[in-house]
Amino acid sequence: MKLLASLTSPYARKIRVILAEKALPFELVVDSPWEANTRIPELNPLGKVPVLITDEGETFFDSPVIAGYLETLGAPPALLPPAGLDAVRVRQTEALADGVTDAA
Ligand SMILES: N[C@@H](CCC(=O)N[C@@H](CS)C(=O)NCC(=O)O)C(=O)O
Structure with missing residues (x-):
């Protein structure tokens, strides 16, 4: 797969x-x-940026979406709980980090 990114982007760095x-x-x-x-x-x-192009040629953008896609590949370590309240809490932490970055 290909990751299109600028070297300074904190979202791409994630x-x-x-x-x-x-x-x-x-x-x-x-x-x-x-x-x-x-x-x-x-x-x-x-x-x-970032934009991810999968080996199948599908394109994903927005870092939380790309992070979710990478989790579906099943490679350890798992970084997102599969579902439920724990998953919501992780998404909220990510939203907070992204929001702080947006505001900076
Ligand atoms: N919500 C997006 C934010 C991405 C973002 O803001 N990327 C910046 C670079 S750090 C960008 O590409 N900006 C281009 C522009 O605003 O025209 C994500 O999480 O991927």
Whole structure:
């Protein structure tokens, strides 16, 4: 799979940490939405990184969505509870971290 990301994006860094924790092989494609020749708007209507392209050619964007997709691959360690209140709590912590980053 390919991760399209800028090297400074904290959202992309979150995904890179998950990929490293799970030892999932991927190709990092450095792409910045602010560059004139960016491919990001073709892949993400929101025009933001990170974007993940799976080995099957499906595209996922928005880091919580990408994190959820990576969890479905089943590679240890599990980073999200499968369902229930614990899963909601983890999502809330992620939303808080993303919100603090958005505000910074
Ligand atoms: N909610 C998104 C936020 C992604 C985001 O804001 N990425 C920034 C880089 S850190 C971006 O691509 N900004 C481009 C723009 O706003 O035009 C996620 O979690 O993936």
